[in-house]
Amino acid sequence: MAGEISKAIGERGEEVAKKIFTEILGYDKIVTGISIECFKGKEHKLGKAKDDRKSHGIDGLVGDVSQLSNRTLDIGYISVKKTEKVGYKKADVAKHIRDLAYGLECFKKSKKLAEFKRNYSNIKDAEIIGILIYFSDLNDLHESLNEYVKDYNIPSDLDFDNIVIIDNKRISFFIDTILKDKLTFGKDNISFVYHNSGLNPAIQNYYGSNMPLYYLFSDIIVTRIKADSEVILKFFYVEEYSDDILRGMIDLAIDYDKLDSIDKVVFTFKDYIKSESQANVQEILIQYQSHFNPEKVEVTGHFPTFKNL
Incomplete structure (x- = not known):
C-alpha cells in the first residue's frame, strides 16, 4: 500500500x-x-x-x-x-x-x-x-x-x-500570468522576450516560444502578446506593487527597442490597488513620457478585480 x-x-x-x-x-x-x-x-x-x-x-x-x-x-x-x-x-x-x-x-x-x-x-x-x-x-x-x-x-x-x-x-505565478494569457490569447500569440545579456551579440531572435531557464531565477517575466491588431509588451512581477519595481520595469521596457512596433505596455503585479497607487503611477509615467506615451501604458494586477479596475 x-x-x-x-x-x-x-x-x-x-x-x-x-x-x-x-x-x-x-x-x-x-x-x-x-x-x-x-x-x-x-x-x-x-x-x-x-x-x-x-x-x-x-x-x-x-x-x-x-x-x-x-x-x-x-x-x-x-x-x-x-x-x-x-x-x-x-x-x-x-x-x-x-x-x-x-x-x-x-x-x-x-x-x-x-x-x-x-x-x-x-x-x-x-x-x-x-x-x-x-x-x-x-x-x-x-x-x-x-x-x-x-x-x-x-x-x-x-x-x-x-x-x-x-x-x-x-x-501559481506561472499559472496566474503566462498560462492565463495563453488561454486568453492563444499559445501561438505569446512569446517570451529575450534581453541582450552581453554574451549573445549574435542573437537573432528577440522573442520566442520558450522561456530561458535562467529566467527561473527572476521575479520578473516579460512576454510579447499578439492580440488581434495590437502588439502588447507585458511585464509580470511576482510580488505586490512597488514604485521602485515599476521604475525598474519601465527601464527594462525602454531597453527592449527591437520588438517590432509595440502598441501597448502592461505592467502587472500580484496585487495592485488602484486607489492607493494610481497617483504615484501617474507621476512616474510622466517622468518617462519622453520615452513613450503614458496613454499606452497600463498598470494592473495579474487578475482584474474591483481593486484595480
Whole structure:
C-alpha cells in the first residue's frame, strides 16, 4: 500500500513538472524516468542508508540552445518532490537540496549528459541548472517555502549557484500570468522576450516560444502578446506593487527597442490597488513620457478585480 501511494505521488509530481515546462514555459518536451550512475557512492549516501549509493534518479530533463549566451546549451535537471503535509519541514528541504546537488555532480560526468548534448548542433558549452520543484496540494496556492527555511544555511560543500526552487508560490505565478494569457490569447500569440545579456551579440531572435531557464531565477517575466491588431509588451512581477519595481520595469521596457512596433505596455503585479497607487503611477509615467506615451501604458494586477479596475 505504501509503495502504491509513493508511486502515485511520484506520478503526480512528474505530471505537474511536464505541464509547467511544456504547456507554460514552452519547451517541446521533457524527458522523464532517467537513472544515472553514482560516481561517489559513499559520499552521496543520504540519511541512515547502510549501502553506498549506486544511482541517481532524474525526474526530468529539459534543454534548448540558449538565447542569452552564444553557442551554449541550457539544460534543466529536474527533481520533483510533493509533500502530503501542510507546510514544509526545513530538514526535508535540506535533504532534497542535498540530493539534487549530489545528482548534479554525477550528471556532469554521466553518459546521459553526453547523449543529451548530441541532440543539439553547433554547441560549444553546456550550462546545467538544478531545478527542485517542491509543492503541496494541501498548502495555500501562493505559499512560499521561504518562511520555513529562512534559517537554513546552505552547506559549503554544495554548489547552490545553479539550483533554483519552484514552490507553490512560483507555480501559481506561472499559472496566474503566462498560462492565463495563453488561454486568453492563444499559445501561438505569446512569446517570451529575450534581453541582450552581453554574451549573445549574435542573437537573432528577440522573442520566442520558450522561456530561458535562467529566467527561473527572476521575479520578473516579460512576454510579447499578439492580440488581434495590437502588439502588447507585458511585464509580470511576482510580488505586490512597488514604485521602485515599476521604475525598474519601465527601464527594462525602454531597453527592449527591437520588438517590432509595440502598441501597448502592461505592467502587472500580484496585487495592485488602484486607489492607493494610481497617483504615484501617474507621476512616474510622466517622468518617462519622453520615452513613450503614458496613454499606452497600463498598470494592473495579474487578475482584474474591483481593486484595480
